[in-house]
Amino acid sequence: MSSQNGGDEDQNGDAPEAGLSERRAQLDRMLDDRRVEEEKAARKSQSNSSGYAQAMKLSSEFIAGVLVGAGIGWVADQWLGTTPLGLIVFLLLGFAAGVLNVLRSAGVVEQPGAKGTSKEDVHKNRPD
């Protein structure tokens, strides 16, 4: 690289200022191109290697929602003696929460408190 630069300098030695800025612009362009390519490659490799990880993530998010709902419902039943209402209601709520978790980690719905979009989806996806 440096030897090439040296050669260039020799060639346009008569107008060093114009040659330098021109060369700098060219270098910038080259760097930009390369950076874009590198970023693209990095993103591609990332998405390839983490497909399995993402699947694990999504399914565990969903299952965790359902399990927590069922757990809360069961505990509420034990305390309040509302068997079996608590389990039914909270398992369904837990299901909705699980779907919300999946949507959130898939990036379809924004993080909590962002906008009204989450409510629409939750409402639509409610099973009952």
Next chain:
Amino acid sequence: MEAEAAKYIGAGIACLGMGGAGIGLGTIFGNYLAGALRNPSAADGQFGRLIFGFAVTEALGIFSLLIAFLILFA
């Protein structure tokens, strides 16, 4: 047969319904993938409907899980 044993068998049978939900999810995701491979540019736009189909299908599976839980714990 004791009532306790019948309870566990019933819970097991109730969970068979989740198999149906599993088949349905396979159909949904398989067809989504087939469609996405034919027209990749339209795939991202249909992701919301994919999740909607997933939720509705899985809801039926959750109902059978709910019945199993009810038999077991309630």
Next chain:
Amino acid sequence: MANDPIHQFQIQKIFPIEVGGMDFSFTNSSLFMVLTVAATSAFLIFSTSGRGLVPTRVQSVSEMMYEFIAGTLRDATGTDGMRFFPLVFSLFMFVLVANLFGMFPYFFTITSHIIVTFALAMLVILTVIFYGFMRHGMKFLKLFIPSGVPGALIPLVTMIEVISFLSRPISLSVRLFANMLAGHITLKVFSGFVVSLSAMGALGIFGAILPLAMTVALTALEFLVAFLQAYVFAVLTCMYLNDAIHPSH
């Protein structure tokens, strides 16, 4: 039995200690936790003790880890969240080194026990809750009420949001635990095939090549999973901390 795939997860007491009827024994799990912490701190202290302007090889490794986690945290939470850097970095290093330690033969994988991962996840979630209430007071509860919801739906949506929040430590811990447990059981089962096949004479030894190749491939995959799970843990920690710092964007 040596071929039992679950045997590697058994906890053995090394120094039985009992205080007031409670079991505080120093087990092999505790031993490997101590080893993990010791190895991590020794590596980081040793590698950064030179403080060279031009980093040596080891120093650049620890600088890379620092930059990696710092970048992740800054992306997720902004400069405000950098006060949590020690927490996130320690968690990441602990999980990563514990996962990698588990890859040594005859070593104990502490992250394959759900109580360990659950304790780590609860640490994160409790930090989020305490910091959220400390900094925002009751406004932190706005996290559970999405704006722009019609009045009649608010109780329902809030309930769903609360369950969604509560499911976070579960999914965080179950993911790490299930990955490590399943990976190590698969490895053990396939290497068990090698042993039992090669005991069957010449044809068996020939047949054992296939599970051996599988074991090698799985080992490589497990190293990937070990890193990936530590990374996922750190990323999700950052995301949850972001909720504590900016509850309503």
